[in-house]
Amino acid sequence: MSKDPETREASGLLPREFAPEQARPADLPAEIEGGVPAPVEPAVPRARRWGLRLFFGSAAALVVASLGFDTAALLGRAWAVSPWLGGAVGALVIGLLLGLIGLAAGEMAGLRRLERVEALRARDGEGGKAHAAAIAGLYRERPDLRAAVDALQRQVTDAHDEAEAMALVDRILMNRIDARAYELVLRAARDTALATAVSPSALLDAALVVWRNLRLVREIATLYGIRPGWVGGVRLLRRITAHLAVAGVADTGSDLVVEGLGSGLAAAVSARLGQGMVNGLLTARIGLSAMQVCRPLPFPAGARPSLGKIRRALRSIPNQIL
Amino acid sequence: MAGLGDWADAGRDALGRIGEAARGLLAPELRLGVTGLRRSGKTVFVTSVLDNLLKAGRLPFLDAVAEGRYRAAQLRPQPDWAVPRFAYERHLAALTAAEPDWPAATSAVSEIRLAVRFESGSMIRRNLPAAPTLTLDIVDYPGEWLIDLGLLDQDFETWSRTTLDLAAREPRRSLAAEWVAALAGTDPAAPFSEGEGRRLGDLYASYLRACRDAPTAHLSLLQPGRFLEPGELEGSPMLTFCPLPAAAGRAGRGSLHATFSARFEAYKRKVVQVFFAEHFRRLDRQVVLVDLLGALNAGPAALDDMRAALDQILGAFRHGRAGWLARLTGGRIDRVLFAATKADHVASNQHGNLKSLLAGFVAERARAVRFQGAEVECMALAAVKCTETVTTEHDGRQLYCVQGIPLGRDRPTVLFPGELPDHPGRIGPDDLGRFSFLSFRPPPGLGRDGRGLPNIRLDTALQYLIGDRLA
Numbered sequence: 034m035s036k037d038p039e040t041r042e043a044s045g046l047l048p049r050e051f052a053p054e055q056a057r058p059a060d061l062p063a064e065i066e067g068g069v070p071a072p073v074e075p076a077v078p079r080a081r082r083w084g085l086r087l088f089f090g091s092a093a094a095l096v097v098a099s100l101g102f103d104t105a106a107l108l109g110r111a112w113a114v115s116p117w118l119g120g121a122v123g124a125l126v127i128g129l130l131l132g133l134i135g136l137a138a139g140e141m142a143g144l145r146r147l148e149r150v151e152a153l154r155a156r157d158g159e160g161g162k163a164h165a166a167a168i169a170g171l172y173r174e175r176p177d178l179r180a181a182v183d184a185l186q187r188q189v190t191d192a193h194d195e196a197e198a199m200a201l202v203d204r205i206l207m208n209r210i211d212a213r214a215y216e217l218v219l220r221a222a223r224d225t226a227l228a229t230a231v232s233p234s235a236l237l238d239a240a241l242v243v244w245r246n247l248r249l250v251r252e253i254a255t256l257y258g259i260r261p262g263w264v265g266g267v268r269l270l271r272r273i274t275a276h277l278a279v280a281g282v283a284d285t286g287s288d289l290v291v292e293g294l295g296s297g298l299a300a301a302v303s304a305r306l307g308q309g310m311v312n313g314l315l316t317a318r319i320g321l322s323a324m325q326v327c328r329p330l331p332f333p334a335g336a337r338p339s340l341g342k343i344r345r346a347l348r349s350i351p352n353q354i355l
Numbered sequence: 356m357a358g359l360g361d362w363a364d365a366g367r368d369a370l371g372r373i374g375e376a377a378r379g380l381l382a383p384e385l386r387l388g389v390t391g392l393r394r395s396g397k398t399v400f401v402t403s404v405l406d407n408l409l410k411a412g413r414l415p416f417l418d419a420v421a422e423g424r425y426r427a428a429q430l431r432p433q434p435d436w437a438v439p440r441f442a443y444e445r446h447l448a449a450l451t452a453a454e455p456d457w458p459a460a461t462s463a464v465s466e467i468r469l470a471v472r473f474e475s476g477s478m479i480r481r482n483l484p485a486a487p488t489l490t491l492d493i494v495d496y497p498g499e500w501l502i503d504l505g506l507l508d509q510d511f512e513t514w515s516r517t518t519l520d521l522a523a524r525e526p527r528r529s530l531a532a533e534w535v536a537a538l539a540g541t542d543p544a545a546p547f548s549e550g551e552g553r554r555l556g557d558l559y560a561s562y563l564r565a566c567r568d569a570p571t572a573h574l575s576l577l578q579p580g581r582f583l584e585p586g587e588l589e590g591s592p593m594l595t596f597c598p599l600p601a602a603a604g605r606a607g608r609g610s611l612h613a614t615f616s617a618r619f620e621a622y623k624r625k626v627v628q629v630f631f632a633e634h635f636r637r638l639d640r641q642v643v644l645v646d647l648l649g650a651l652n653a654g655p656a657a658l659d660d661m662r663a664a665l666d667q668i669l670g671a672f673r674h675g676r677a678g679w680l681a682r683l684t685g686g687r688i689d690r691v692l693f694a695a696t697k698a699d700h701v702a703s704n705q706h707g708n709l710k711s712l713l714a715g716f717v718a719e720r721a722r723a724v725r726f727q728g729a730e731v732e733c734m735a736l737a738a739v740k741c742t743e744t745v746t747t748e749h750d751g752r753q754l755y756c757v758q759g760i761p762l763g764r765d766r767p768t769v770l771f772p773g774e775l776p777d778h779p780g781r782i783g784p785d786d787l788g789r790f791s792f793l794s795f796r797p798p799p800g801l802g803r804d805g806r807g808l809p810n811i812r813l814d815t816a817l818q819y820l821i822g823d824r825l826a
Contacts, residue, residue, distance in 0.1 A: 050770050201416075
C-alpha cells in the first residue's frame with residue numbers, strides 16, 4: 034500500500050509513554066509582541082516626493098535647533114540676572130522635557146496596544162487556548178468585563194481547537210463588547226443626524242460631524258481595549274478609511290444614498306432631515322468599520338454588524354422632531 | 356401479508372400519533388435515543404448529558420445557555436411505566452466517589468425524562484406568559500438491538516451466508532471453531548429434533564458471547580442481539596436457532612433448515628419489529644456512540660467489523676423523515692449523530708482526524724440517509740474528560756500527548772498514543788501496533804465544582820441534538 038510521506042513519517046512514531054515530569058501543559062499563553070505583519074492595506078501607489086520631504090524635514094530640524102539655542106540663551110540670560118530666576122527657568126525647561134517624555138511614552142503605549150490587537154488579529158492556528166488567553170488578557174483589568182473573562186477562562190479547555198476557542202471568545206466575551214460598541218455607534222449616528230438636521234450653517238454641521246466621528250472612533254477603540262494616543266489614533270483612522278474604502282464601496286452607493294434619500298416622506302419634506310440621515314448613516318458606517326478594525330479577532334462569518342438596526346433608529350428621528 | 360389485525364394496529368397507532376402531535380404543540384417533547392456499539396460508553400454518556408443539562412455549567416456551545424435563555428432542568432417521572440428508569444444517581448455517584456470508577460455497563464433498555472425550562476429566542480413565543488418547557492426523554496438501549504434492525508431486510512439464507520462468511524475469518528474463526536465443527540456434522544435437510552436444535556443454538560449463542568467478551572478483538576457485529584441479553588426470552592424457541600449452510604437438497608417441511616428459518620422469521624416479527632414499533636419508531640433524534648479508538652487498538656479486523664456494523668445501523672435509518680405521512684405511520688428520526696467517544700484518549704490536536712476518520716467510515720451510507728431527508732453528523736467527543744493534553748520533546752520533535760491515570764494504576768502517566776490518520780483508507784494492514792490507546796480512570800474530584808461533569812464537545816453534540824428545540 035502506497036502512502037504519502039506525511040503518513041509514513043507519522044507511522045514511524047510508535048506509541049510510547051513518558052514520565053509526567055517531562056511534560057508541560059500544551060498551549061502555554063505565549064507573550065505577544067509587535068512585529069507581526071499588519072493587515073494588508075490596499076496598495077495605492079504613492080508618489081515619492083523626496084524634495085518635499087527634505088524641505089519639511091529640514092524646516093522641522095531648524096525649528097527644533099533654533100528653539101534649543103533660544104532656550105539655552107534664555108537660560109543663560111536668566112541666570113545672569115539672578116540665580117533664582119535661572120533656577121525657575123531651568124525648572125520650567127525640565128518640566129517641559131519631562132512632559133514631552135511622558136507624552137511620548139503615552140503615545141508609545143497607545144501604539145503598542147494597537148499593535149498588540151493587530152498582532153492578535155493576524156495570529157492564526159496557534160492552538161486555541163493560548164490565543165483565547167491572549168485575547169482575554171486584553172480585558173482582564175476591566176472591572177466591567179471581569180465576569181466575562183472569568184467565564185471564558187472557565188469554559189475554554191485544552192480540548193478545544195482554534196476555531197472552537199475563538200467561537201467561545203466570540204460568544205462569551207466579544208458579544209458583550211460588541212453590543213456596547215453597537216450602542217455607541219447608534220448614539221453617535223443619532224447625534225450627527227440630529228445635529229445636521231438642526232444646525233443653522235453647513236460649515237458648523239460639517240465640523241460637528243467630523244468631531245463626533247472622531248470621538249466615536251476613539252470611544253470604540255477604547256472599548257475594545259486599544260486606547261490609542263494621537264499617533265495611534267491617526268494610524269487607526271487610516272486603517273478605518275482603508276477598511277471603508279475596501280468593504281464599503283459595493284454598498285455605499287446602494288445603501289447610503291438610497292436609504293438616506295428614499296427613507297420616506299420625512300426626507301422629501303425636509304432636505305435638512307435627509308441630509309441628517311445621510312450623515313447619520315455615514316457615522317454609523319464609520320463606527321461599524323471602527324468595530325471591525327478594533328476587534329482583536331475578526332467577526333465570525335455571518336455575524337458582521339449590520340446597518341439594519343441603526344437605519345431603523347434613524348428613520349424614527351423625523352417623527353421625533355416633527 | 357398485512358392482515359386485518361395489522362391494519363387495525365396501524366390505525367390505532369396513527370390515532371395515538373395524532374394525539375401525540377397535538378400534545379406536542381402545547382408541551383414539546385423530544386425522544387432522544389442513545390445507543391452504541393459495544394463498550395462505547397453509553398451509560399457514561401447519558402449520565403454526563405443529564406448532569407450537564409441539570410447543572411448547565413459547561414455547555415457554552417449550547418445556544419440557549421450561551422444566550423442566557425436556559426433557566427433550569429429537572430428530572431421528571433418517565434412516561435413509560437414498563438421500562439426501567441435510567442439509574443442516573445447511582446452512575447453519577449460511581450463517577451464522583453472518592454475512589455471514582457466507571458459505572459457498570461447496562462444491557463437492556465432504560466429511560467429517563469428531563470424537563471428543560473428556557474426562554475424562547477423568538478419574538479412571538481417570548482411574549483407568551485409561561486416560559487416554554489422542553490420535555491426530553493432519553494432512551495438508552497443496546498447497540499445490538501439497533502443492528503438487529505438490519506435483519507428486517509434479510510431472509511434466513513442471506514443472513515446465514517453472511518454470518519458464516521464472517522465466522523470463517525479471523526479473529527472470529529478461532530472463537531467460532533466449536534460451533535462451526537458442530538455445523539459440519541449436521542445436515543440442514545435432516546428432520547428437526549429439539550435436542551439437536553438446542554445444541555446448535557447454544558453453541559452459536561456462546562460463540563456470540565465469546566466474540567463480545569474477547570478482550571482484544573473488539574467485535575461489534577453480533578446478530579441477533581437478544582442472544583447476548585435474552586432477558587425473559589431465555590430458552591424460548593425464538594432464541595434457539597443459528598445460521599445454517601444452504602441445504603444440499605431441498606429442505607422440506609419439518610427439516611432443521613425449515614425450522615430455523617421459521618424461528619428466524621419469528622425473531623424478526625416478535626423481537627425486532629416489536630422493538631421497532633415500541634422504541635425506535637418513537638424516537639426523534641438518535642446518537643450512535645462508536646468506540647473508534649478501541650477498534651483501532653484492536654486492528655484492521657475489528658475495524659472491518661465495525662464498518663459492517665455501522666453499515667447495518669445506517670440501514671436502519673433509511674426510514675428517515677419523509678413527510679407527514681411517515682410521521683404518522685413510521686420512523687421519524689430526523690437527526691442522527693455518530694459520535695466517536697473517548698476523544699480524551701488522544702491529544703486535542705487529533706480530534707479533527709478522529710472525527711474525519713469516523714465520517715470516512717460512514718460516508719457512503721450517510722449520503723443515502725441524507726437523501727432520505729434525515730441529517731447525519733459525525734463528532735469526536737468525550738462524555739467525561741479524564742486527561743489533559745500536554746506536550747513533550749522527543750528526538751527534537753514536539754509531541755502532543757495525553758496525561759491521565761490509566762485504569763489499574765495509581766500514578767499519572769504521559770502517553771503518546773500514536774497519530775491518527777484522517778481517512779480510513781490510510782489505515783493499512785501493517786498498522787497493527789501503531790496505536791496504543793490506554794483507558795483512563797475518571798480523575799478524582801469529578802464534578803466537585805458543581806458545573807457538571809467535565810466533557811469534550813458534549814455541548815456541541817447537544818446543540819445538534821436538541822438545540823433547535825430550545826430556540
